Amino acid sequence: MTYYSDENCLFCKIIKGDIPSTKVYETETVYAFRDIEPQAPQHIIIIPKEHISSTNEINEENSALIGDVYAAAATIARIEGFADNGYRIVNNCGMDGGQTVGHIHFHLLAGRYLQWPPG
Ligand code: AMP
Ligand code: ZN
Numbered sequence: 001m002t003y004y005s006d007e008n009c010l011f012c013k014i015i016k017g018d019i020p021s022t023k024v025y026e027t028e029t030v031y032a033f034r035d036i037e038p039q040a041p042q043h044i045i046i047i048p049k050e051h052i053s054s055t056n057e058i059n060e061e062n063s064a065l066i067g068d069v070y071a072a073a074a075t076i077a078r079i080e081g082f083a084d085n086g087y088r089i090v091n092n093c094g095m096d097g098g099q100t101v102g103h104i105h106f107h108l109l110a111g112r113y114l115q116w117p118p119g
Pocket of ligand 2: 010011012013035051
């Protein structure tokens with residue numbers, strides 16, 4: 001499968017293996033790896049392999065990839081053993097959302113009770 005990649009994007013470089021990561025799970029369309037600065041005992045980043053810069057760029061053509069991300073999250077939760085205890089999936093969009101990497105990504109957080117609401 002071919003997908004659009006941005007040569008200046010940190011997460012595209014991780015997908016290509018040009019920057020090392022601790023892989024947790026991978027399918028034809030998504031890649032999951034451990035966050036370098038974990039905010040919970042389990043903190044996994046799930047990304048579509050296609051370079052999409054943020055939720056603002058989701059449309060009818062690419063939205064199935066977000067379903068793939070959620071299917072990956074459910075599989076990872078089972079594999080890693082936290083499906084029953086529960087978890088949180090977070091997508092930060094834009095400056096006020098706290099997005100720091102311009103490749104859409106979903107934080108999968110688990111392993112402790114997560115406060116609500118987030119800060
Ligand atoms: P956000 O702030 O929502 O854009 O999330 C970006 C996340 O990527 C942060 O939680 C960072 O810790 C994480 N991150 C940045 N660089 C790397 C890297 N090289 N490997 C793994 N995680 C990273
Ligand atoms: Zn990218």
